[in-house]
Amino acid sequence: MFGPVGAGDRTVRSRLWRFLLSRRTAAWSLSLLLCLTALGYLVPRQGTPRAERLMASSPESATLLARLGLDDVFGSVIFGAVLVLVLVSATAAMIHQARIVWRRTFRTAVPRSEYAFDTSCPADGVDAVLRTHHYLRVGTVEGHLRYLCHPWGLWGGLILHVGLVVALVAGFVALGTERRAITDLAVGEVYEPGMEWAYEEGGWLSSPLMLDSPLVVESVEPVFWPTDEVRQVTSVLRFLGASADDVLTIQVNAPQRHRDLTLYQSQNFGHTFLLEVAYGDEVMRLRADMPWPTGRAVPSYQDITFGDDRLQLRYYADVEQEGMVGSPTIGARYALGEERSDVATLTIGQSVQVGPLDVTLVDVLRWTRISVVRNHGIAPLFTGFFLIIFGSILIYGVVPREVYVMEHGGATTVTWRALRFRENVMGEFDDLLAECHGRRSV
Numbered sequence: 001m002f003g004p005v006g007a008g009d010r011t012v013r014s015r016l017w018r019f020l021l022s023r024r025t026a027a028w029s030l031s032l033l034l035c036l037t038a039l040g041y042l043v044p045r046q047g048t049p050r051a052e053r054l055m056a057s058s059p060e061s062a063t064l065l066a067r068l069g070l071d072d073v074f075g076s077v078i079f080g081a082v083l084v085l086v087l088v089s090a091t092a093a094m095i096h097q098a099r100i101v102w103r104r105t106f107r108t109a110v111p112r113s114e115y116a117f118d119t120s121c122p123a124d125g126v127d128a129v130l131r132t133h134h135y136l137r138v139g140t141v142e143g144h145l146r147y148l149c150h151p152w153g154l155w156g157g158l159i160l161h162v163g164l165v166v167a168l169v170a171g172f173v174a175l176g177t178e179r180r181a182i183t184d185l186a187v188g189e190v191y192e193p194g195m196e197w198a199y200e201e202g203g204w205l206s207s208p209l210m211l212d213s214p215l216v217v218e219s220v221e222p223v224f225w226p227t228d229e230v231r232q233v234t235s236v237l238r239f240l241g242a243s244a245d246d247v248l249t250i251q252v253n254a255p256q257r258h259r260d261l262t263l264y265q266s267q268n269f270g271h272t273f274l275l276e277v278a279y280g281d282e283v284m285r286l287r288a289d290m291p292w293p294t295g296r297a298v299p300s301y302q303d304i305t306f307g308d309d310r311l312q313l314r315y316y317a318d319v320e321q322e323g324m325v326g327s328p329t330i331g332a333r334y335a336l337g338e339e340r341s342d343v344a345t346l347t348i349g350q351s352v353q354v355g356p357l358d359v360t361l362v363d364v365l366r367w368t369r370i371s372v373v374r375n376h377g378i379a380p381l382f383t384g385f386f387l388i389i390f391g392s393i394l395i396y397g398v399v400p401r402e403v404y405v406m407e408h409g410g411a412t413t414v415t416w417r418a419l420r421f422r423e424n425v426m427g428e429f430d431d432l433l434a435e436c437h438g439r440r441s442v
Contacts, residue, residue: 020092029086036082037175040073074176074204087168094161101158104419105151110142110404115429116415119436123407126414129435130403133428144404144415154419156394163387170380176205178375184289186272186365190240191215198369209374212259214240218247220269220366224324228295235265235368250370260376266369270300271315271328273346274365278358279309286311289367293317296324303335310335311357314343332359399425403432412436 019025043065044054055062065071073079119126123145127137135147179202183191193211200209218236225231232251239246239258248256250265257263270292277284286304293300293316304311312333318326334341334355341355351360404415414436416429 017092020089021096025085026089026093029082029089033082033086036073036079039070040079043070043073083172087165090161090165090168094158094165097158097161101154104154104400107141107146110144110415111417113415113417115417116413117433117436118411118413120410121412121436123405123412126405126412126436129432130405132435133432135401135403141404144406147403147405149401149403150398151400153394153398153400156391156396156398158391159387159394160391163384163389163391165384166387167381167384170377170384173205173377174375174381176203177377178203178373179206179209180371180373181209182266182369182371184268184367184369185215185217186289186367187217187220188365189217189367206374209261209372211239211261211372213246215370216240217368217370220368222269222292222325228324230267230292233265233267233269233368235370237263237370260374262373262375264371264373266371268369270367271330272365272367273313273315273330274362275304275311275346276360276362277311278351278360279306279356285362288313290315293324297321308336309357311354311359328364330361330364395420401425401428 044062054065062071069076121129127145130137130147133149135149136151137145138148138151139146179200181197181200183198185191191211192214197209202209216238218238219234221234223231223233230252234249234251237248237250237256239248246258248258248263250256250263252265252267255262255264268291270290273288273290275286275288277286284306288302288304290300290302290313296316296318299314299316302313304313312335313330314332315328315330317324317328319329320326330346331343332346332352332354333343334357336355344352344354344359346352346359346361348361348363351358353359399421400419402417402419404413404417406413414432416432418425
């Protein structure tokens with residue numbers, strides 16, 4: 001009626017262990033984790049610029065997401081519980097694989113096999129035959145000489161599960177600590193550490209992104225196809241106060257590293273027009289970062305609004321409209337309600353009357369958008385992927401086999417066993433049988 005002391009505990013542990021090793025548990029927990037991760041990226045997280053834009057454009061949607069707890073998926077109890085379940089399940093599978101590998105590598109008993117034969121060839125002769133088939137003698141088990149072929153194939157499952165655990169941990173460290181920011185800088189403009197970014201967002205474990213020294217853009221050089229489409233954008237950056245080695249040249253799809261930061265070149269770039277606008281007794285200094293026109297005869301537009309008044313700007317990449325790179329030209333007109341003034345062309349250093357405004361073009365510079373990303377765990381993540389691939393190669397590309405040899409009564413018994421994919425290597429057993437009897441199979 002009553003079991004021995006501790007029997008119930010062992011039953012509970014056994015059931016828990018089977019639950020953690022279940023393929024169904026692994027499949028469901030991984031699927032749920034992937035769904036939650038995708039949801040965490042798609043739904044704006046509270047406190048981020050995306051969430052603020054959603055609140056401004058659709059307060060009802062933002063409120064609904066907050067009530068459902070979807071505005072902070074990565075910080076939710078459900079996500080944490082699923083992540084823990086996946087990690088514990090993967091760790092349990094890794095331990096299980098380690099036990100299997102250890103047991104198969106260092107056997108203490110001869111396993112049963114239906115593939116065995118007797119031969120008059122002595123053990124030394126069988127040894128010579130096995131060595132031609134790349135078998136290694138690894139010891140003695142219950143009086144049998146034990147040989148292994150491709151023993152590293154035994155470790156494929158363990159290596160794969162170690163890689164899976166490493167990739168999971170590194171992946172969520174990378175997701176949690178990643179921080180990315182964007183800034184638009186004109187040539188010669190300095191971004192000082194601590195200045196506000198144009199955009200900044202990061203993982204739930206990340207801290208604000210700070211540069212260690214001032215950053216300046218030294219040049220922005222776009223290259224275009226004959227169809228006027230962007231071919232490449234190259235920017236030269238310098239971290240002030242640092243050595244000459246910290247001058248970075250970045251291109252689209254060719255980022256550069258600076259300590260623990262990665263700097264990316266965006267395809268957002270253009271010309272910066274510095275303006276001085278006099279309106280009555282008030283003088284305003286304005287800046288217009290206008291995107292590069294999409295074609296040589298296609299202008300780029302931007303409105304500057306102050307009160308009910310608008311200063312409408314239009315510029316071409318080349319004054320002659322003969323190419324995408326040339327002398328940029330900008331025109332301006334004043335707008336108030338439905339009223340429009342004539343378009344006036346602005347020239348550096350000259351004051352131009354635009355409606356009631358006196359507009360002076362102070363300078364023309366090129367600007368570009370720089371993305372700065374800080375993340376940790378990327379190297380371990382790729383290490384995990386490598387281990388998964390390497391383990392898979394060992395599992396499916398290398399078939400470990402073992403042979404047991406024992407002399408008795410003037411005869412030698414040879415037992416052959418493939419640890420997996422036996423059908424693919426059955427020919428080897430026939431070869432051993434033939435060679436140990438002095439003949440080869442056709």
